[in-house]
Amino acid sequence: MEPEELTELALAAAVEAGAGYTDVRWVRQETEGLTVTDDRVDDLEAEDSSGLGVRVLVDGRWGFAASAVLDPGRAGELARRAVEVARASAAAGGEPVRLAPAEPAVAGWATPVGRDPFAVPLAERVELLLAACDAQRSVAGLAHAKATVDLWRRRTVLWSSEGARLDQTVTQTGAGIEAVAVGDGDLQQRSWPNSFRGQYQAGGWEVVEAAELVANAPRVAAEAVQLLAAPQLPERVTTVILDGQQLSLQVHESVGHPLELDRILGMEAAYAGTSFVTPGDRGRLRYGSPAMSVTADATTPGGLGTFGFDDEGVPAQRSPLVVDGVVAGFLTSRETSADGTGSSGAMRADGWGSMPLIRMTNVHLEPGQGTLDELVADTRDGLLLSLNRSWSIDDRRVNFQFGVEAAWEIKGGRLGRLYRNASYDGRTTEFWGSLDAVCGPEAWVVWGVPNCGKGQPFQNARVGHGAAPARFRNVHVGVGR
């Protein structure tokens, strides 16, 4: 049965069962993950997941039902079950849900793709990763070399009772290498282009080619070995420059999540947590220094949060979150913006089986000016911190601590010795208030974060963050060993 037939059947059954607003999503998600360790294929996962999810409002209560088992008649059963779920939700009382108006769209959309990554022969992918591992293993002292390629494609057919008829296909690709050095009771790792399986972007095989895995492999492996012999970063307060990769996660954890309006309103309190930001902080709260401007933009080419429409059918948008250091907006949904502000188009589900939640799209720190070399040259004393190794932040997004793979000392505007086990910690608004320089557009890259967790049942979102290296003053570094 075609997706449009299933969605139409479910939509009709939901309305017949008493649903008010209804949206039905048929989703097919294909993934292929390949891992080569040293000289052998360590893992290959090829997965094809399709299913139908029905979301209804009945008397102002949400109900949702979804299944991958699409027997004849199942679309109608799911719709009726969603209505049953919604009716039961009235038991605890409370205000009914209202939705901000949205123009129902009838459209199609697809990620621009250079070379279809799924059409790249498996043997070619394996050959590339074996070559990337070989190039790492040419460095003496390396314990293990790893190389990965991940392909991801999702087609969504979304129909709503308001008349939305959408069909969009998002394609994303990732690749990376990880060099591991082991000795004297320690383990050090260096990655490229990013940690945790590399760089992910919307697009095709061209994302893998741009990563230049083989060319970077000897340098990355050599740095892993050097880290093993490097001294532990001492504890102190100093100036730090975060590279774009680490900065993207700093933005993610300490700016993107706190400005999700469902967190601000307490809807995620029990699991992911809330936010120190309040609904009245828009236009008032000083979040950071005047050098800080943050934008949510679901239209950025290459971003993991780039799409045509969100999972409520709201068109992709670009909207300011922080302007010159002051809060300017939130990430919102139709439900949380029914006060007349309108949805920012940030409702996303992690597949057919999940209700959409407010998620980051692409949340960027806007660029400033200059190159990383110029920023280092402009720094008398400090550290350059590179690639994330660990992250943690409290449930209101105030106190954070990050670990990085490598830290280089900066003395007199030049990079110096390498430190291992580097970490830094702080509090969100104090930290962003200490931002005094952001590199320019030539150093600005849209980094992919493919593993953002939120919600119950747990959902995984793929989001993007444009970031260029940036400098922060008076940062506490060197916690933990």
Next chain:
Amino acid sequence: MTAMGSERLLEIAEEAIGAGGADDAEALVYRQAGGLTRFASSRIHQSAWREDLWVRVRVVVDGNRVGTATVHSADPEMVRATARRAAEVARAMPPDPGYPGMPGPATYPAAGRHDQATAAADPATRAGLVAGVIGRLPAGVAAAGACETRELEIALANTRGVRAAGATTAASFSILADAGSGTGWAEGTEPALADLDVAALGERAARKAVDSRDPRELPPGSYPVVLEPNAASVLVQWLGWLGFGAKAYDEGRSFLVGRLGRRVCSPLVTIVDDATAADTIGVGFDFEGVPKRRVTLIDRGVAASLVYDFRAATGHGVEPTGHGLPAPSAEGALPMHLAMLPGQTPQADLVAGLERGLLVTRFHYTNLVNLMGTTITGMTRDGTFWVEDGRVVGAVRNLRFTQSILDALASVRAVGAETEMAAEDGYGAARAPALAIDRFAFSSATTF
């Protein structure tokens, strides 16, 4: 939309491996169905039901070329197409000289518990439990949380004759009570919904929230602590991920390298992995069809054993322990039914025995800092209290810890007599007692 049953799942698995032309073939069929009712600000704001079924096929050609493919469908044609896809993948892969073959038939231990009432729990049942707890909250206290019921069915067949099938159920209820300037937490996870005392969980969370009001600031530093079972289970889960698998050990990325057979923590600490325990959630075989065995990982403070999947066991010349993930796996074997064994001290007496220190309800957003040192970081939340002379004297603002797990377990002074299972949503579960620990390092503080 009820259980499919072992016979039907095995039929699907046999369909997948029956195509022929392969040296070895294996099919894993996994079905999970259930509902989750979420509440926040004392109203149900999200409620969902979901059924998933996937079939993962592993095919071996030319003796040692291995391919896999997975489809989320029970449709016979799609399952057969997935088997063909796995064979295509296998033909495109380089030979794997270390391919160990597949396990053969075995007898499986009884494990897990399938409770029909839990499998059949409807949204009205979950909503009624939530409404009941919310209705009993004291004035000025709001609540958020979730009530979940689910059923898991799993079957595995391979061309060496393995035919394994099992089913289990799980129910959980979690509640965060918010009393304004203080929050409290309680959760329970059991194989059967009827075994959860949700009213008691609601009362416990509300009491903690009220007691947490107006927290005072405490400077970071090293303090004696009592970790309640929920917080202690986080240490157990992290330790499980950090190196008990034989592959991780062989690759040098295990904290146990150089420590196996040695004392690594207090003799009061024993940690096992046991899918056959009556109070855990699982089935009697792993994702390769190997019987699950009880393994003592830390025996009275001594690092005792690794866990093995079929490949690592073959390489080491030992019996696999039944901890294999779907093969081939870059991770290798993992302990997935962890439990720290209870001690002799009633939980209430752990606090009574604390002269000056902290009582911690729960941790938040823990993450690895240093693998070999077993150092993790994370925050306290939803009930952090200062204790003097064996009595809670007030709440303190939440603190960040940065602490070696092994060092913490080395300074365990007493182990609670009662255990609870805590499940970090999406990240597995572990059963643990409360722990009294002499030194626990808090590295910074937050503002609430």
